[in-house]
Amino acid sequence: MCAAGAQNEILNQILNVLDAASTEQLAITAELIMRIFSTVDNDTQVKFKLANRLYGQKSYKLHQDYLSLVQNSFKADIKLEDFENNSANVVKTINGWVEEQTNRLIQNLLSANDVTRDTRLIIVNCIYFKGTWVKKFHENLTDQNADFHEANGKISKVKLMHQNKTFSYAENDDLNVQITHLTYQSDKHDVQFVFAVILPKRGTSLDEVEQKLASKPDLMRRVLNEEGATGKELLLYLPKFKMEAKFELNDVLIQLGMINAFDGNKADFTGMVSAQDDPSGLCISKVIHKAFIDVNELGSEAAAATAVIMDRCCAFRPQKEQPIEFKTDRPFYFSFVEVNKILLYSVASFLHHQHLYK
Template sequence: MSLSDSVAHQTAFALRLAPRVAAAAADEGANVVFSPLSLHALLSLAAAGTRGPALDELLAVLAPAGGGCGATADDVAALAAHVVGRVLAGASAGGGPRVSFANGVWVDASLSLKAAFAEIAASAYKAEIQSVDFQTKDDEITDQINSWVSSATNGLIKNMIPDGAIDQLTRVVLGNAIYFKGAWADKFDASGTEDGEFHLLNGNSVLVPFMTNRETQFLSSYDDFKVLRLPYRKGDDRRQFSMYIFLPDDRDGLWNLIDKLSSEPEFLNRHLPKREVKLGEFRIPKFKISYGLDASRVLKEMGVHMLFCGDGGLTEIADSPIADGTSILHKSFVEVNEEGTEAAAASFRMLRGCCRAPPPPPDFVADHPFFFLIREDTTEAVLFMGHVLDPSVAA
């Protein structure tokens, strides 16, 4: 499997997740941010310890078969190794974004990890492996893992694992955390930020601060939505990170737009702006989102069932059977302001056991619900995505 095919699978996974996460949050009217890259990495790590039908389920979600040939656990591990080594290689010289990506494996002292799993966890996933005492020190280990997440996300994500989620029956915890902080290539002038109305899906409106910038921006316009690209400042390496905002023309058009994004694999790449155009009015709101997700329910909807039942096929992690019970917790944070973007996410899996006059320039006024994502453009890997329903809601 080529690298481009592997990244395409990760993007397809991200876009299949988006409408399901949106539906899960719709009833509560919540702003949403999540990291499909974090969840993909965590499930890929789980795949390295899985065999049989459970592995088939995971691979069908992580890298669905195409052209008569599906991916293997080695394929998804190779993608993880490339992402860790290239996309998430940390801060670059020259002022590029600061990126960190960490994986962890905590195994109860009563078990020994299988050598093959330990090797791939350390080499492909750069995972920290720790032997701990879940059976008598479960509260202490919870604090230890939460401290690890907080450190890996620059303090943005605290109390990732709630009290009681780890107990004396826990045997293995797989964890992943991702952190991103980037400055805009063209920063917004804070003196131009002004309050304005943001229209909610229920017909009401709220007053929030809107940022504005120079009149030339990367923009593409279609029949019922527009896409804005806001690049982050590059460093001295090849990476180029960007935020993309998908704005429906209709104030209540967000859900239909998310369905379109997930409708076909190439929809995203076909609609990203490639050139700068002169805009008329240009305003986007500042926003800050913190969102926690029990990913288990979403993954079941996507066809992953055996990890959450009695016989999950997790035979290749440790030298003794792992008891029943698996949960996948995911929490993300993002803040967008005049300087740039700070974002973080963490995922955890607990195992138990012509001649006409020119038209006027287009506007881009994000004064109603919209979808966004953060991508590394040279590899096309999607780090974060989410939607904004009400930017006045505090994180």
């Protein structure tokens, strides 16, 4: 939704980070995702919720074309608030809405100092998912004290689920990884969600895989699509875990090349607000992301929320804050994927024992 209001070089930088050719392509992708959401809205087996909302400063004039685009393509609704005189209550309002959209898994996305008198727009995105495995793990087969080999060589103890059944399986020689999909139950035939696990083979580190993925941007999508996959009997082992994390993404996005958006002298969001209506213009002050995931014997539940906080440029001060064994007993990637449309909703990695069930 930021790209929809960006112009010139800043637009190119955002599109490059998103690996998109144009704002039109982004809008088409957004509409496709929203159609999938509407398809599974009445699915009794899978709960999938996607919500977008803009919080704008009262009396601050945003372009009607921009508002129409985010309403039509992203199904975003728009709420007017008083950041200047009531920022504390605005934070409570936004956090309350995020909690509601994520089944209370994401709480306190924003803190009091994230919103100031100079804030003019906050773009919020929420996603929630809950699914049950087609092939469930039996709790009595879960090893309550299994070894997990961390990247630093340390061995920690985890709860390791296990089953011996046929799953979709593939290997990728470029990355030297094993890939499998755990399918979720669904009432629908044209939408299928899976939990994809990408496991580096022994002797290959997650860092090595990341470096190869960085040099070949399309490789992750190919891997998640399981090119050459077939049904194989697996001795499948997967940690039972919970993860919760919160990040400020400014530095990450700048390192990826999205530089101008955070620079008050270079930001160009005139697709959102005209120079005539606000000569100072808008720039991004913070991008905050929070995520949660719970993976257990029955299935998984996950949620994430992102807030893009936009201030008037003149008020902005940059802030930086510092029988085939598939045994997932070492760092690995996981992702939620809708396989028919090959839509990737998130990618994350499991690194160490801090995310385990207690």
